[in-house]
Structures are given as C-alpha cells and as structure tokens.
Amino acid sequence: xxxxxxxxxxxxxxxxxxxxxxxxxxxxxxxxxxxxxxxxxxxxxxxxxxxxxxxxxxxxxxxxxxxxxxxxxxxxxxxxxxxxxxxxxxxxxxxxxxxxxxxxxxxxxxxxxxxxxxxxxxxxxxxxxxxxxxxxxxxxxxxxxxxxxxxxxxxxxxxxxxxxxxxxxxxxxxxxxxxxxxxxxxxxxxxxxxxxxxxxxxxxxxxxxxxxxxxxxxxxxxxxxxxxxxxxxxxxxxxxxxxxxxxxxxxxxxxxxxxxxxxxxxxxxxxxxxxxxxxxxxxxxxxxxxxxxxxxxxxxxxxxxxxxxxxxxxxxxxxxxxxxxxxxxxxxxxxxxxxxxxxxxxxxxxxxxxxxxxxxxxxx
Amino acid sequence: xxxxxxxxxxxxxxxxxxxxxxxxxxxxxxxxxxxxxxxxxxxxxxxxxxxxxxxxxxxxxxxxxxxxxxxxxxxxxxxxxxxxxxxxxxxxxxxxxxxxxxxxxxxxxxxxxxxxxxxxxxxxxx
Numbered sequence: 001x002x003x004x005x006x007x008x009x010x011x012x013x014x015x016x017x018x019x020x021x022x023x024x025x026x027x028x029x030x031x032x033x034x035x036x037x038x039x040x041x042x043x044x045x046x047x048x049x050x051x052x053x054x055x056x057x058x059x060x061x062x063x064x065x066x067x068x069x070x071x072x073x074x075x076x077x078x079x080x081x082x083x084x085x086x087x088x089x090x091x092x093x094x095x096x097x098x099x100x101x102x103x104x105x106x107x108x109x110x111x112x113x114x115x116x117x118x119x120x121x122x123x124x125x126x127x128x129x130x131x132x133x134x135x136x137x138x139x140x141x142x143x144x145x146x147x148x149x150x151x152x153x154x155x156x157x158x159x160x161x162x163x164x165x166x167x168x169x170x171x172x173x174x175x176x177x178x179x180x181x182x183x184x185x186x187x188x189x190x191x192x193x194x195x196x197x198x199x200x201x202x203x204x205x206x207x208x209x210x211x212x213x214x215x216x217x218x219x220x221x222x223x224x225x226x227x228x229x230x231x232x233x234x235x236x237x238x239x240x241x242x243x244x245x246x247x248x249x250x251x252x253x254x255x256x257x258x259x260x261x262x263x264x265x266x267x268x269x270x271x272x273x274x275x276x277x278x279x280x281x282x283x284x285x286x287x288x289x290x291x292x293x294x295x296x297x298x299x300x301x302x303x304x305x306x307x308x309x310x311x312x313x314x315x316x317x318x319x320x321x322x323x324x325x326x327x328x329x330x331x332x333x334x335x336x337x338x339x340x341x342x343x344x345x346x347x348x349x350x351x352x353x354x355x356x357x358x359x360x361x362x363x364x
Numbered sequence: 365x366x367x368x369x370x371x372x373x374x375x376x377x378x379x380x381x382x383x384x385x386x387x388x389x390x391x392x393x394x395x396x397x398x399x400x401x402x403x404x405x406x407x408x409x410x411x412x413x414x415x416x417x418x419x420x421x422x423x424x425x426x427x428x429x430x431x432x433x434x435x436x437x438x439x440x441x442x443x444x445x446x447x448x449x450x451x452x453x454x455x456x457x458x459x460x461x462x463x464x465x466x467x468x469x470x471x472x473x474x475x476x477x478x479x480x481x482x483x484x485x486x487x488x489x490x
Contacts, residue, residue, distance in 0.1 A: 035423040036398040221397075221424060290401050290448065292421050315400035315423055322401070344419065 006052035007143050007200035011207060015217050022220060023116035025053040030219040038222035039317040042189055043358075046149030047218035048210050055119030056142050056197060057126075060109040061134035068129040069110065073103065074245070074264045076255035080105045085169045085184055087253050090125055095244035095266025095273070098125055100235050104171055104184060109135075111182075113144070113195075115235045143203040147210065148193035148218075148226075155213045156183075156194055159206075163194060177202055188223065190230025190358050228323055229316045231284060231355030237295060238282065238311040238325055246273040247327065249282040249355075280308060281333045284353040285324040285341070291348045292322045293341040299328055300340040300347060307332050307339070316357055323357045324350075368456070369472055370481035371432035373414070376456055379472055384433055387460040388420065388451070391485050396422040399451045404440030404462050411437060411464065413471055418461045420451065433471045435464035 004025045012019070017028035028050070030038065041047055059065060066077045075088040082105045090098035099118040104111045114122045123138060130136065147156055157164040160174045163183050171184030179202055187193040198206055211217075218226075224234065233239050233248065244266065245251055251259075251274060258264060259274060287293055297310040313324030324341075332339065335354050340347040366379040374392035378385050393399065401421035411417045411431040418429035418440070440462045444451055451459040466472065476484060 029424070030397065034397050036400075225423060290445070291403075292401050292426070294426065315398075315421075317398075317423075 004053070006050055007203055008050045008052065008207065011204055012050065012217070017217070017219065020220065023053055025116060027053060028217070028219040030221045031217045033216065035219070035221040035225060036317045038216060038218045039225050041216045042149045042191060042218055042222065042226055043318050044150070046147060046151040046155055046193070046210075046213075046215045047222070048207065048215050049146040049148065049218050049223055050143070051146050051195070052143040052200075052203075053116035054144055055112075055114035055116065055122065056139045056144060057112045057114055057119070057123060058106070058109070058137045058139055059112070059130075059134060060136075061131070064131055065109055065134050068131060068134060069103075069126070070258070070264060071129045072098075072126060072265050073101075074254040074258045074267075074270075075103060076257050077103070077105070077110070079257075082107060083171050085171060085186060086255075087169075089245060089250075089253070090122055091244075091265040091270075092125075092241060093265050095246075095269040096241040097235075097239045097243055097245065097248065098122065098241055100233060100239055100250075102184075102186065111197075117236060141200055142197050143200050145196045145198065145203065145206060146187055146189075146193060147196065147215065148187045148189040148191045149215075150192060151215075152191070152193040155210065155215060156196075158213075159209055166194075168192075177205060188230075188232055189226035190232070190356055191226075224312075225314050225317060228312050228314055228325065229318055229356065229358035231325070231357065233282075233325075234312055243327075244270060244273065244278070246270060247278045247280055247282065277330055279330060280327045281330045282311075282325060283328055283333050284355040284357060285310065285313070285326055285339070286351050286353040286357070287322045287324070287341055288349040288351070290322060291341070291343050293324045293326075293343060293348075293350065297324070297326070298342040299326060300342065301332060302338045302340065304340070310341070319357045323353075325355070328352070366472075368478060369432075369475035370478065370484075371430070371475055372484060373430050373432070375430060375432045377432050377472060377475060379466070379469075382466055382469075383438060383463055384435065384466050384472065385460045385463050386417070386429075386431060386433070388429060388455055389481070390455050393452050393455045396420065396424070396427065398423050399448045401426075402444045402448045402451060402461070404442070404445055405437045407437050407439055409437040411435060421448075429461055431462075431464065432475055433464070433466050434468060435466040437462055437464050439463045
C-alpha cells in the first residue's frame with residue numbers, strides 16, 4: 001500500500017521534521033528542537049500536533065442509530081448531549097478492545113475519532129450494526145490539529161472567539177475564514193487544550209497563526225512522552241483486542257447504566273469481571289533508578305516470580321525520571337508494591353505507581 | 365594524548381600510552397536525540413573489539429555502545445551515568461564513556477581519522 005501523507009506534509013518538511021512511517025502515514029517523529037524540548041514547551045507554553053492521520057468518522061441517522069452504536073460502544077449514547085464527548089471503545093464479543101475512541105454527539109448524529117492504524121477495521125466492525133437509513137462517512141477532506149498546553153486557550157480565543165467557553169470534553173461549531181470548523185476541548189497530553197477539525201484547504205493558515213504565536217510543532221515522539229506522563233493508553237501497546245476495559249483499568253469509561261443494562265458486545269464477560277475482578281490489571285510503574293523499562297520488559301515480584309510485562313515505557317521529561325505502564329497480576333497492583341524490572345538480563349527495582357505521573361490541569 | 369580515531373559505529377578513541385578513552389561522537393548524539401540513560405562498564409571487565417561495552421538510551425530507543433578496540437576496562441565514567449544529558453552537550457570531551465587498557469595498538473591504528481570519519485558520515489546518512 002502506498003504511504004499516505006497528511007495535508008501538512010510539506011509544511012512539516014519545511015519545519016525540519018524527521019519523518020517515520022506510522023500506521024501507513026509518513027508522520028513527523030520530531031522537529032529540530034527534539035523530543036525533550038518539544039515536550040517541555042507543550043507543558044509550559046503550547047504545542048500543536050498534526051493528528052490528521054486519525055479517522056474522523058461521521059454518522060447520521062434517526063433514534064435507531066443510537067441503538068446500533070450502543071451494541072459495540074459501552075457509552076450511554078442515549079443521554080449524551082449534543083456537543084458533548086465521551087472516551088469509549090469498540091468492543092468485540094469477548095469484551096476485548098477493538099479500538100479506543102472519542103465519540104461526540106452532533107446535531108445529526110455522532111462523530112467518532114478513531115486511531116489511524118485501526119480506522120478501516122473499525123468502520124467494518126461498526127458497519128455490521130448499522131441500518132440502511134444510517135449514513136456514514138470517513139471524512140478525509142478534514143485535517144485534525146491538537147493544540148495543547150497552558151497558553152492554548154488564550155492563543156486560540158484570539159483567533160476563534162468563543163472557544164474559551166468550552167468545558168473539557170465538549171465542543172462546538174465555529175467560523176474561521178468563512179468556513180465552518182469544529183473545536184473540542186480535549187487532548188492527549190494531560191494539558192488543557194483543543195482539537196480542531198478543519199478543512200485541508202484552510203489548515204496551513206491556522207498553523208501559520210499558531211506559529212506566529214510561538215506555538216511549537218510537536219512530533220509523535222513527544223506526543224508519546226506527554227501521554228505516558230498523563231497515564232493515557234496508546235492502542236496497539238497498552239490496549240489490544242485481547243485486553244478488556246476492566247483489565248485496562250478503564251472501567252470508569254463504561255457508563256453506569258450500561259454496566260447494569262448491558263446489551264453490548266462482551267457484556268457477559270465484562271459483568272463478571274466487574275463483580276469478581278480480573279486476573280491482571282494495568283498499572284503505572286516507576287523504576288527506582290534511571291533505567292528505562294521499555295515495552296515488553298518482564299516484571300518480577302520481589303521474590304523473583306514473573307508477574308507481568310511493560311506495555312509502554314520511556315523517560316518522562318516533566319517527571320524527570322523514567323515512567324512506564326504495564327500489566328501485573330492483580331494481587332501485585334497496589335500502589336507502592338515493590339517489583340523488579342528485567343532490562344538487558346539484569347533486574348532493577350521499581351514500584352507500582354499512581355497514574356497519572358503528571359497531574360492534569362483540565363478546565364471543568 | 366594522541367589524535368582521536370573513529371569507528372564506523374560512531375565511537376571515538378584517544379590513546380594515552382596503552383590506555384584508550386572511548387566515547388560516542390557528536391554525530392551519534394545528533395542521531396540519537398536527547399540522551400536520558402547511560403550504563404557504563406565496571407573496571408576489570410574484558411571487552412573485545414566491536415563487542416558491546418556500554419548502553420545509551422535516548423527518549424526514542426536504547427542502543428549499545430561498542431568498544432572499537434579490545435582490552436580491559438580501567439574506568440567507566442560515572443558522571444555521565446548520573447547526568448546522561450551531559451553526553452549531548454560534550455560528547456567528545458568530558459562525557460567520555462570508559463577507559464581501557466589496550467592489547468593491540470594495531471586496532472587503534474586501523475580506525476578512521478577525523479577526515480575519513482566525516483566523509484563516512486556524509487556517505488552514510490541515517
């Protein structure tokens with residue numbers, strides 16, 4: 001398959017991006033400043049991320065659309081207000097996570113933001129439940145820009161008046177250069193910020209404006225260190241089809257009403273796990289020293305029994321220490337439990353840690 | 365101290381009598397990005413030419429550091445293990461990785477000169 005490029009590809013090139021193949025796209029991993037500086041400037045000022053490789057999937061339909069989607073998504077879509085968003089999943093029959101997503105109620109239906117690597121399969125999976133009168137569209141004419149960091153609101157409000165009134169996990173339509181764009185207050189860094197859905201023809205103008213306000217371009221490298229410090233999962237690493245939301249420590253994302261009422265893929269299994277707990281569970285991990293426990297690092301108990309594995313691990317520039325997430329047997333999941341991490345054949349001490357590693361400052 | 369020699373795996377070596385000092389090149393640090401972890405060998409460890417001797421990790425990935433020359437480690441630079449970021453700021457000076465007592469000066473002589481190394485980097489961009 002041919003490698004795909006976002007509308008901003010040449011723009012990134014001119015900004016000095018280093019590209020890597022990611023989910024079938026050529027995406028910037030970093031720019032001239034490098035990962036640590038990009039990370040810090042997002043936390044202290046603001047950064048923008050081109051996340052146009054992600055799927056912007058629009059659905060329209062009558063009341064039956066909600067019934068259809070609720071068969072595969074365990075959110076309370078019936079009671080989701082227009083312009084409100086929820087973090088949720090697509091689930092398979094075993095309760096495994098096909099993808100994690102953000103779903104927003106629109107005037108005519110829903111918009112779902114899907115992971116780039118999963119979007120084609122996701123649409124296949126969702127389509128199984130759709131009826132003839134439900135319309136759907138993966139809109140490739142739109143770019144998606146995340147603007148993240150404490151200065152985001154002041155900078156975007158100057159350009160698009162009204163965005164400052166948005167609360168976390170809500171959105172609205174705004175006008176920009178005579179065109180409609182959709183802005184939500186959300187993100188993937190643990191910072192206040194926005195995700196802006198904008199036509200491919202206008203996106204360069206928006207980025208020109210952001211850069212003129214000293215907003216730095218941020219690549220996938222810093223996106224990963226930022227989200228990991230914020231304790232957020234990366235699909236394909238921390239989540240996959242064999243992991244369910246209870247094991248992933250994401251049961252909070254299943255609506256209370258849906259936990260009780262069910263009617264979605266894998267509910268029987270999940271109901272049982274909610275009552276009895278799971279064998280393994282996702283936890284935060286802090287190595288004691290400077291050693292970095294990367295993905296697939298084996299985790300051992302203090303008495304040398306293998307108890308789990310790391311799914312994401314890196315150096316956290318704001319924590320100024322290595323941070324990781326992984327799965328351990330549930331009896332070892334208590335905060336502060338001493339563990340050992342096997343790196344290059346040697347065992348290093350560590351502890352089960354609270355998530356997030358870095359505290360958020362969302363506007364509620 | 366002799367002139368610095370360079371390996372294809374982006375290490376530099378300088379020689380003082382029969383003790384070599386080894387580090388990674390500025391070019392290597394630019395490829396790696398922000399260095400966040402370093403593991404240096406303990407004194408007494410025997411290393412082979414092109415054998416794994418140390419570890420360097422950036423925010424992106426872990427890489428092995430090879431010894432361009434055989435010998436016995438006399439000292440690992442603990443300062444860079446405590447402050448890995450210093451490798452980015454002074455890779456070819458204070459932030460050397462380890463010293464070793466060499467067996468065969470011929471191995472040192474066969475490494476690249478500064479000019480040869482610069483040419484090698486230009487011809488083999490990452």
